[in-house]
Amino acid sequence: MARVAEPAGLRQFTVDEYHRMAEAGILGEDDRVELIRGVIRNMSPISRPHVIATTRIRRLFADGLAGRASVFEQSPLHLEALASEPEPDVAVYSNPDLDTFGTAATEPLLAIEVADSSLSFDLKTKAELYAEGRVPEYWVLDIQHRVLHVFGDPRDGAYRTHTTHEPGSRIAPVSWPDFEVDVDSLFPSEAASSQ
Numbered sequence: 001m002a003r004v005a006e007p008a009g010l011r012q013f014t015v016d017e018y019h020r021m022a023e024a025g026i027l028g029e030d031d032r033v034e035l036i037r038g039v040i041r042n043m044s045p046i047s048r049p050h051v052i053a054t055t056r057i058r059r060l061f062a063d064g065l066a067g068r069a070s071v072f073e074q075s076p077l078h079l080e081a082l083a084s085e086p087e088p089d090v091a092v093y094s095n096p097d098l099d100t101f102g103t104a105a106t107e108p109l110l111a112i113e114v115a116d117s118s119l120s121f122d123l124k125t126k127a128e129l130y131a132e133g134r135v136p137e138y139w140v141l142d143i144q145h146r147v148l149h150v151f152g153d154p155r156d157g158a159y160r161t162h163t164t165h166e167p168g169s170r171i172a173p174v175s176w177p178d179f180e181v182d183v184d185s186l187f188p189s190e191a192a193s194s195q
Helices: 015-023 048-064 119-132
Strands: 033-036 039-042 070-073 090-093 108-115 137-142 147-155 158-165
Touching: 048 070, 048 090, 048 108, 108 119, 119 137, 119 147, 119 158
Parallel strands: 108 137
Antiparallel strands: 033 039, 070 090, 090 108, 137 147, 147 158
């Protein structure tokens, strides 16, 4: 999969510069931005169905993997070598101790994005980024079409597998094969999705 080229003339930033801008108040706490390949990008607005789906996923994984993993919602995933710090909607880490977040004592094993208006970006740019960052598994929940995209087996900067799953099916994350998830449980109700 060819990597998306950034437009010419953009000033690219390192993760350290990005952090210093936040510390200096250039980026405010209310700014919804993330660093992707050196470019500070605005994040898509969060819709009601997006909030519901993200909260459902975080709760499901936090309850189902209690004592075996830690689950974070919209928290930075540090990929310094890629000049990136995306904020996946949900990320599941190897160490159940929350205090290990952002240290070498834990690693992201699953990143999940909830796609409402960001589907193309999540399926292409974010998939490439997480694969290059060697995140073992990446899920994109397409709430418009009610489809779960599952990427896995990152090698040579790309995911080797991409499958889709619809409500009515079940799936287990690669890192926790005994934790089966009902795909339907990830989505907001159809009534909530239409409001």
